Amino acid sequence: MEKMVLKPTDTNEIRLGQFILRDKDLYMIKDSKDGKEEVYLANASKIKSVTRNIETGVITLEIEYYSFDRWETLKISKGKLLPSELSFLLDKGMDIAGYKAKHVFQFLDFHEKSFKPTYVHQKLGWMKFQDEILFRLHEAIQNNKRFSIYEGQYSIQPKGSEKEWKKIIQAEVVGHASLEAIVAASFAAPITAWLNIEQKGDIDTLLWNCVGNSSGGKTTAAMLAVSAFGNPHISTDGLVQSFNGTGNALQAILTGNFGVPIAFDEVSISTFGKQTLTSFIYKLAQNKDKARLNKESKLISTDSWCTVVFFTGEVSILAQTKNNVGLKVRLFEFKNIQWTKDAAHSERIKLGVLNNYGHAGAIFVEHLTHRGIDEIETKWSEFKSVMFEKMPETNYRARISNKFASILTGAYYANEALDLGLSIDRIADFLVKQELDSMTDRELAPRFYKLLRDYIIQFSKHFKINQEHTNETQEIWGKIETKGNKTYCYMFPHIYDKLAKDMGFADSNVLLDELKANGNLKHDNQKNQIKKAIFTKEETELRQKVLPNKPYNSKGDYTVCIVYDGDILADYHKGSLDNFNPNSTNTRTIKPKNELGAMIEKNKSKGLFDE
DSSP: OOOOOOOOSSTTEEEETTEEEETTEEEEEEEETTEEEEEEEEEOEEEEEEEEETTTOOEEEEEEEEETTEEEEEEEEGGGOSGGGHHHHHHTTOSOTTTHHHHHHHHHHHHHTTSOOEEEEOSOEEEEETTEEEEESSEEEETTEEEEEEOSSSOOSOBSOHHHHHHHIIIIITTOHHHHHHHHHHHHHHHHHHHHHTTOSSOOOEEEEEESOTTSOHHHHHHHHHTTTSOOOBSTTSSEEESOSOHHHHHHHHTTOBSOOEEEEOGGGOOOOHHHHHHHHHHHHTTBOOOEEOTTSOEEOOOBOOOEEEEEESSOTGGGTTOOHHHHTTEEEEETOOOSSSHHHHHHHHHHHHHSBSSHHHHHHHHHHHHOHHHHHHHHHHHHHHHHHHSOOOTTHHHHHHHHHHHHHHHHHHHHHHOOOOOHHHHHHHHHHHHHHHHHHHTHHHHHHHHHHHHHHHTGGGEEETTOOOOTTSOOOEEEEEETTEEEEEEOHHHHHHHHHHTTOSOHHHHHHHHHHTTOEEOOTTSSOEEEOOSOGGGHHHHHHHSTTOOOOTTOEEEEEEEEESOHHHHHHTTGGGGOOTTOSSOOOOOOOTHHHHHHHHHHHTTOSOO
């Protein structure tokens, strides 16, 4: 066969081997009595481009072909140019029926080899390529090179200019702690992901939820946050996505993302049930889908990611989940923050970032690659120490400091790379305040639970206990029942509120939500209370002392029922209860643990309790 060469005789002709492509037609050169002649083969088909995916290595051909009355283009993997795919290609309008297919495929194979593949990518963020780290945005950034073109679902091609985006930051953001913090959190995404990939510390996806009413500017804040890296428009191809989708669909948005922030707008429209939402949030924070086996019981490769995810909504995610401590140290909720000063402020930010986006993130990441992961880890460790000293003393102090340190590290390197002027001190104080606000729920509820146990024991004379006789002169607050290995402490709601207030806890309803979430509350469906018959119909006078002017109901009265493991009275008194009548009018002198007074005073000094 003649050596393959590319010989254009004019702008519309390509000669390769025994083939000639001229205008809209493909010819073959065949032997004849007179030597060689051109024989029409088929409508033209030719290669327009060849790409190689840096993530999968797959070669994709962009084929341009003439179909009936116009030119069409088709992108297919190289493996599709097989006889087995003939029907697919015929359906697309390629002229390859019958004997033509073999020859057209051969011409395309010849033509493909005249192209140098262009690199493309479909995912975002960090990856290893040819043993070196790179970052994928609209281009891949590796060392001082930019190559590869993004072909994924998001609109991240830069728009406007970095200069105009910086003007927005310096005019509308700097000086506003909440906006500075959320911008810093967006720059934490590449830092968090790189530390995670290199296994430099216990760090995973950071989840940030903006909770509040519709006039607080939370959606504007989320748009601002992601604008450094791409289009902040709320759309299917923007970096702000709707939360209206299935778990699998929302997970697909994050899969393969290692360092580009994403926002989900209006979590309140979610149709997830409590268990489904809880599992989904856990999965997001843990950077990967759950492990699965195939039919041969072999482990299937799971989807993974690591970034910063922002949420917005009018209701708390934690309030809609089976929220326990594990979830609360993964998802940070910023409640009722006035993100923007007014409607005009919000509009200026929105207009600015919708017209200028995608520049700063690339410059920032390029700066990180020059600094290197070791220096970044050192800076992150420094900020961990700073945050640890600032944070309130809790069991999760170190873990939360790790996450908040990545935000400060983001602010530090953003200032270096882009000269933004973000205040690290102001951001740190904002984050500490958030932790103090969260601590009221996460840390104080377990303490309240233990202290309430001491109060109930101290004032057990005010409770009916199992089937024991009740002193008719005693004011009854509720009933204590032991069943199996549990103690059920029923008390009237106003009594529960009073006890909480006496112990120095300002919001008894929040604490009740926490007790419910932790499985320490017996309750009716969708309530925090349960009906319980504390009094018999004959105990009208006794009942009137605690529930005056409230008619008797044979089904009982609504109560708050706190559940403890074991028999709390027997455990506390270690046998002395056998000789003690809890319904006696004699005053008992059991005092709550010293922890109560100390804890209340300590937390009052931090502003956690009302005076």
